[in-house]
Amino acid sequence: MARCRCSGRALCLCLLPFLMMSHLLVYIMVSIFVAMSYTPEPQLPRHYVAPGVSSNSGALAPHPLATFWNLRLVEGALWNRLQHLQDREHNPILKGNSTGDRGPSTDPNYMHETEADGSTPCSPDHLWASQLPDFNTMPEQMQDFVLSMHCRHYSLLIDQPGLCAEQDAETETLMLLMAIKSQVGHFENRQAIRETWGRSGLVKEEAGGKRWQVRTIFLLGRQDGTTGPHPDLVALLKLESDHHKDILQWDFRDTFFNLTLKDLLFWDWLSMHCPHAHFVFKGDDDVFVRTGALLDYLNEHKAPSQGENNRSKGKEDFLVGDVITNAWPSRQANTKYYIPESFYKGVYPAYAGGGGVVYSGALALRLQVVSRWVSLFPIDDVYLGMCLHRLGISPLHHPGFLTFDLPEAEREKPCAYRRVLLVHKRSPKEMLTLWKELKAPLPEC
Template identity: 65%
Template sequence: MARCSGRLLCICLLPCVMVGHLIVYIMVSICITISYSPPLLPVRFVAPGTSSNSGTLASHPLNPFWKLGLEEGALWNQLQRFLDRQHNPILRGNRTWVKLPDAEDGRVREGDAGEAPADCRPDNRWASRLQDFNTLPEQMRDFVLSMHCRDYPLLTDQPGICGGEGQGAEAPVLLLAIKSETGNFENRQAIRQTWGQSGWVQGEAGGRGGLVRTVFLLGKQDPSAGLYPDLEALLELEKSQHQDILQWDFRDSFYNLTLKDVLFWRWFSLRCPRALFVFKGDDDIFLRTRSLLDFLHQQGDESGDPGQNSTERTRDLFVGEVIANAGPNRQPSTKYYIPESFYKGTYPAYAGGGGVVYSGDLALRLGRVSRRVHLFPIDDVYLGMCLHRLGISPSHHPGFLTFDLPASDREKPCAYRSVILVHKRSPKEMLRLWSELQTVPPPC
């Protein structure tokens, strides 16, 4: 009888014990959840001027950029959604029609998203979609009024700079495409005399070199940028003497730097499609061109299967100082300002615009895919958007110092031993560095 009573007691107590264990488990789980802090994502730099710890940035994406970024409220997001639908192979037929904002009342209408306007004069059709348009900084208003156009005439061409189409013409191993402005004569001349010399360039310490060509990418002098003299006559003299300038008929401003990428890719596909690599940079950097050639040859020799051609191995090569986990700068006082009414979401990974290098094959694909990505005011970010569209991630290289060396090391030649690029350098500093770095710098 006592044995039966004990068993009955155990059976009765068992549910109570199990419930007690469950309560303890729940309480422990709650405590762990409350006390847990997610690991911090690596932070580099946002389109210069803002760190991603400031409360002004969009949150880090939880899904791929092209799924998360296209939120409803911002103009660029809406325009990109129209382009996505137009180029969706499932939705499109022989001719794709999508809804576009109407120029008159802001409502949508049926239209062909691929049709370009008759000219590139300022167009108010998108301004009506921005409730805060009249309060935006001038450069942002100007961009919105002209962002419908990416087809500007080429005023100055250099058709033979890459050797032409003849069978005996040698294509460059590296094409240096340098973004410049009309008034930056000293910068361009310093580059020609130092790291941007056209011709055969030997690698470091006698390493394998290659043919290098240089072009400077210019728009037209911006009369609204300040009280500056008309420099077009001097520019014409420079063009005739050096024959390395490409100039298009658009206003040269910070928000129009994206046009230089888009128009350069088009020129590249026509005039220089056999170049193996493209370096795109600013005219205030210092590039160790011989070290870059060594790096590019190494990529072709060591990546991929040994039996592959080196151009196949480097087909998706894109290298620079990669900036990840970044979002728009929401400070109206900075030139990198992007209002929330224009763009919502985060930026895809991109490389600092001081200088990047990528394969010639990728340059051709970037030109094609750029037609599917709506123009964005910041050229670095736009390039990252195009890469993301191609399914390519930029590769980080510690030798691309677009934010410069530590101040204490800038005057030491030995500090440049592992450097490929530094930003910023004046023409005088370029000449000094060039003289000091004619041999491989010793270790510090």
């Protein structure tokens, strides 16, 4: 056998292969030990039931596939970009949920942003228009909305600060405040409502027989075009307001895409002058409401007053109507509800049809707060759904809210209204006739 003669520096070269083999052997042994002792974590199933959460339907909750708060802007339309900034700034996870404010706003910069003479410091602004490549081809109502969508504060032309204070001594608080969206020239609609389903005062339930305090207020903007074919109705409106004391009017153009302003400004007014109302009805002046039946229904959902125990959080967040889900914006440029894709992308949140909706007074105060963080949107009922979405509240659907009317063959039959709470549309004459028919005992149906 040949003998390896290593001396000095050559000795390291002779021993190097043995050192490398020993390190490899140690690595293999450690790997085998770790593999034998490792127990893999159990994989979550595709669906699971979250601990402590019950499901009435028995369905398993879907396993979240992404983070609950998405910091990445998915859509690039103007409204989406503006709202993305708002959502990041007011992220309730990072900043704490401050939308539970139950009282009027105390932010001096939020309310009453007017000049010294009482006028509104708001004029068309082309900043956002420059962000829309197709702005010049949009319909006029969309262009007008974009130019003024930064404006939220308008002065009151007609106010009723004492409306909720004028209550009958028999009742402690206002059960139902009916806020009706109207226009200056709709004198007949308002008078028909006053004489039928919108009477202010003590109103009797239809089935229960108890009387509740109800107040009605009409929400108006400014009537433009007071020359030519449009008569000047300012004097007539003042006479009506002086007589009935149920008109609220703000100094903005009363257009379809400005109906959202009536929500915002009404919530501000409510928080200051009528914060203790149990419920609020918001609807159009061409709907018919079975007020007595609505009071029956609301009495079942009335949360205890502040002095009572067991105040229900669910009843505070109560909102009911004809709920529409998975609706997409109309892309037909010649339709009333047209929303360009450059302005908004995505599906609408669940919302209640704007013909008529009822929500708790406590929720109205929360909407007043959270609406500061939701960019204006030109369709009022969709905007309400956007505010609810950011409060984490789902609207409740009720089949008695017929915002798309009864089948034509049923409209003249009183029996068809037995389960109806609201129906749309009805003319002033139809309101008076239907009210008279429904006040009489219904025949066998």
